[in-house]
Amino acid sequence: xxxxxVPEVDEAGPSETVIEVEALEAALRETGYIIDRxxxxxxxxxxxxxxxLLLEGPAGVGKTELAKSLAAAFGxxxxxxxxxxxxxxxxxxxxxxYAKQLLHVQMLRDRITxxxxxxxxxxxxxxxxxxxxxxxxxEDFLVSRPLLEAITSEDPVxxxxxxxxxxxxxxxxxxxxxxxxxxxxIPELGTFRxxxxxxxxxxxxxxxxxxxxxxxxxxxxxVDFPDTARETEIVRxxxxxxxASVAAxxxxxxxxxxxxxxxxxxSISEVVDAARVASVLGxxxxxxxxxxxxxxxxxxxxxxxAREDLGVGDGRTAEHRRDMRAAADTTxxxxxxxxxxxxxxxxxxxxxxxx
Numbered sequence: 001x002x003x004x005x006v007p008e009v010d011e012a013g014p015s016e017t018v019i020e021v022e023a024l025e026a027a028l029r030e031t032g033y034i035i036d037r038x039x040x041x042x043x044x045x046x047x048x049x050x051x052x053l054l055l056e057g058p059a060g061v062g063k064t065e066l067a068k069s070l071a072a073a074f075g076x077x078x079x080x081x082x083x084x085x086x087x088x089x090x091x092x093x094x095x096x097x098y099a100k101q102l103l104h105v106q107m108l109r110d111r112i113t114x115x116x117x118x119x120x121x122x123x124x125x126x127x128x129x130x131x132x133x134x135x136x137x138x139e140d141f142l143v144s145r146p147l148l149e150a151i152t153s154e155d156p157v158x159x160x161x162x163x164x165x166x167x168x169x170x171x172x173x174x175x176x177x178x179x180x181x182x183x184x185x186i187p188e189l190g191t192f193r194x195x196x197x198x199x200x201x202x203x204x205x206x207x208x209x210x211x212x213x214x215x216x217x218x219x220x221x222x223v224d225f226p227d228t229a230r231e232t233e234i235v236r237x238x239x240x241x242x243x244a245s246v247a248a249x250x251x252x253x254x255x256x257x258x259x260x261x262x263x264x265x266x267s268i269s270e271v272v273d274a275a276r277v278a279s280v281l282g283x284x285x286x287x288x289x290x291x292x293x294x295x296x297x298x299x300x301x302x303x304x305x306a307r308e309d310l311g312v313g314d315g316r317t318a319e320h321r322r323d324m325r326a327a328a329d330t331t332x333x334x335x336x337x338x339x340x341x342x343x344x345x346x347x348x349x350x351x352x353x354x355x
Contacts, residue, residue: 020044033062033069034226034234042221043070052179052200054164054215057223060267062234063203067160070199077153079198080160081146083167089174093147093184100140139189147175150198151184158199164214165204172214179217228255231268238272242279249283250275253310254296260305266296 021037021044028035035043043066046053055063071078081092089095144152150159161175178184182194202218204210226234228251235247251271258265266274274295281288289312297303306312 027073028066028069029237031069031072032237033065033073034230034237035066036226036230039066039221039223042219046219047199049219050182050197052202052218054202054204054210054218054220055223056204056206056220058225058265059205060265060269061223061225062268063201063223064160064162067158067162067201067203070201071158076199077155077157078160079146079150079153079157080162083161083163083165083171085166085168087167087171089171091145092171093145093174093178094186095143095145142186142189147178148184148186148192150200151178151182151192151194153198154195156196156198158201161200161202163205164202165207165210169211172211176213176217179214225255225258225265225268228252231255231271234268235272235275239276239279242275246278246283247275250278250292253292256309257296257306260302260309262297262302262305263299264297264302270296 021040024044025035025037025040028040043053045051055066057063067080068078070076146159150157164172164175179200182197183191185191225231228248231251231254232244232248235242235251236244239247254266254271254274274292277291277295278288281291289310290307293303293306293310293312297306
């Protein structure tokens with residue numbers, strides 16, 4: 001593989017290797033990830049500059065998959081921090097093994113008791129105990145989470161911080177030291193500096209605006225759905241058994257659906273699934289349209305829109321669907337009166353899913 005060697009420097013210096021753009025494209029293609037030149041160039045720059053790469057864009061465009069493919073293509077271990085509301089330092093950076101600490105203290109109990117027998121009163125014994133080093137805040141009791149593990153790893157890794165926009169801004173502040181300085185500070189032990197330089201990729205689905213401090217420390221790229229030709233190539237790469245004509249037809253339908261006001265647009269992986277469905281059923285089967293809707297869309301309201309736009313029947317008349325919606329509305333209103341609006345929302349099924 002064509003790589004450029006970079007001299008090693010002390011501690012948190014640049015990576016040992018820098019991936020050239022053409023080599024990067026070829027290596028990712030071998031894993032089934034079809035990357036365009038613009039994004040490949042940004043990834044190349046992230047390796048050259050040792051900067052985290054922030055990928056923003058709608059769900060399902062391949063942001064997470066890029067990190068996985070980078071790890072696979074270049075033989076690096078993937079460390080993934082899956083973000084969610086309520087994620088804190090103990091799940092992201094480190095925590096102490098309290099059970100192991102307690103066991104250690106219990107083992108020292110008899111020895112400590114003997115050493116404290118010579119003190120005349122409780123205050124003196126307590127002061128002496130406070131000054132003892134019982135060794136419970138050593139590295140043996142430290143449980144590394146993805147951020148610290150990426151810093152302390154002896155082998156280069158790919159650190160994926162996935163869906164960073166799902167966390168609170170307070171976690172972003174904790175990330176800044178890791179992203180900018182490639183180090184992590186633990187008050188009881190000191191500062192851990194990177195042994196090797198991780199490739200850091202952050203993803204965001206644009207559900208909230210990220211802080212300026214976080215963005216300043218990253219290279220930024222907005223990932224959108226690929227054009228028709230590249231999406232067809234991706235489908236063929238992931239599902240080579242699907243004929244080219246079938247893949248192209250499914251991609252065209254998916255792109256048409258993305259133009260509708262859907263709760264969730266079809267992701268690339270769902271397009272791959274739909275292409276496999278079309279290949280198995282055959283293009284002439286009357287039930288193919290409904291099967292494609294089922295593979296591409298995950299919400300009933302989206303499916304209804306898609307059926308109307310694509311002219312796909314579901315065995316029900318438009319009047320029948322209107323009656324069902326009216327009945328659901330009536331049921332929801334009755335339940336709201338009896339149990340409250342929140343529970344009625346859940347009972348009618350319309351409150352499910354992300355907002």
